[in-house]
Amino acid sequence: MNISGNTIFIPGSTSGIGLALALALQARGNTVIVGGRRAELLEQIAARHPGIGTVQIDTTDAASIASAAKQVLAGYPDLNVLVTMAGVMHIEDWRRPASFLTTAESTITTNVLGPIRLIAAFVEHLQAQSDATIMTVSSGLAFTPLKVTPSYNASKAAIHLLSESVRLQFAGTSVKILELEPPSVRTALLPGQEDNEHAMPLDEFIAEVVSLIETQPDAREIQVERVKYLRYGEARGDYEQVVETLNHSDPHGE
Template identity: 40%
Template sequence: MKMTNNTILITGGSRGIGRALAEAFHARGNHVVITGRRQSVLDDIVAGRPCFAGLELDLDNPASVRDLSREITAGFPQLNVLIANAGISTSEDMTADDWDVSNAEAMVETNILGVLRVTAALLPILKRRTDATFMATSSALAFLPRADFPTYCATKAFLHSWLVSLRHQLRRVPVEVLELSPPYVQTELTGRAQATDPRAMPLDAYVDEVMHRLERGDHPRGEVLLDRDHARRWAERNGRYDAIFAAMNPA
C-alpha cells in the first residue's frame, strides 16, 4: 500500500480506530473521506482541514450505501483506498431467559452486511485503479473468541474467512486486500470504560504501529497483526488453543 497521495474512504471514521487512522493518513498527505451516522459530528472533525471530508452513511440501510456510491463517483472519482472499519460490539449472556437476539442481529447487520454492502458499492471503482487497496477491520478475536462476546467474535471470524477468499479472487486484479486485526484498544467500542481501561492498548500507540507496518509492507498473508497477537492467531496450529481459551475465558 502506498502511504501518500491517495484518496481514502474510511467507514466508521468519526471515532475510535477509524478516526485515528483517518487523521494519520491525512497527516501523510492523503485526501481522506470519513463516514458516520451524524453529519454534524463529521463536519466538526473535518472543519478547517483541506482534503478532509465527511459523508453521512448508515451501513444498515442499502439505500444510504447506494447514495454513498453516487457521491463518491461524482465527488471523489480518484478513490483508490477503501477501509471498511465501521463495527459495533456488545456482550451477550445466552444463558439468560431474557437474552435478546436483537443485539446479535444488529452486530451481524453492521459488522458483516455493512462491510459487504460498502464493498459491493465501491469495489468497482477500486478495480479501475492501478494502485488500489481494500482493508477491512477484523479483530484478533477472530482467531480465538471471548465467550462473553459471542456474536461480535463470530462476525470478525466471518470477515477473516471472507477476506481470505476475496484476496484469492482478486489475485489477478490490482487491488491489495488487507485485514486489520486490532487487539483490545482504548476506544469506546464496548462503552466508555474501555477508553480508559489500563489493560487496553493506547489508541495512538496502536495506530502508530499500524502505520509503521503499512509503511514497511509488514503484513504477511495480508494480515496487519501485532506481534503480541500471534499467540492467538496460531493457537490451534501450535497446540495452545485450549490453554489460551481457558485463560481468556475463566470457568
C-alpha cells in the same frame, strides 16, 4: 498498500480506531474521507481537521451505502482505497434468548452485511484503478473467543474468511485485499474499554499499524505484535490456554 498518495474512504470513522487511522493516513500524504451517521460529528471533524472530507452514511442501511458511494465517487473520482471500518460490539448472554437476539442481529447487520454492501458499492470503481486496496477489519477475537461477545467474535471470524476468499478472486488484478486485525484497543467499543489496562493504547496501536503498512506494502494482514497471541494460538498449539487466559484476564470475560 502504499502509505501515501491514496484517496481513501473510511466509513465508520467518526471516533476510535477509524478516526485515529484517518488522521494518521492524512498526515502521511493521503486524501481521506471519513463517513458516519451523525452529521454533527462530521461537521466537528471537518472543522477541526482541515482537508478531511466527510460523507454521511449509515452502514446498516443498504440505501444509505448506495447513496454515499455515489457522493464519494462523484467528489473523489481518484478513490483507490476503501476501509470497511464500521463495527459494533455487544455483551450477550446466550442462555437468555430475549437478551441477545436483537443485539446479535444488529451485530451481524453492521459487522458482516455492512462490509459486504460497501465492497459491492465500490468494487467496480476500484477494479478500474491501477492500484487499489480494500482493507477489511476483523479482530483478534476472530481467532480466540471472548465468551461474553459471541456475535462479535463470529462476525469478525466471518470477515477474516471473507477476506481470505475474496483475495483469491482478486489474485492477479490491481485490487489488493488487506485485513486489519486489531487486538483490544482503548476505545469506546465496549463500556469501560477506554480505561481497560489490558487494552492497547490507541496511539500506540495506530503508530504500529502505520509503520506496518509502510514497511510491508504487500502484506495480506496487518497484525500488531499484541494481537499475535490471539491470532496464532491454534498454530502454536496453546489455543486452550489462550482462551482461558483471555477470558480470565479481560474484565468483560468475568
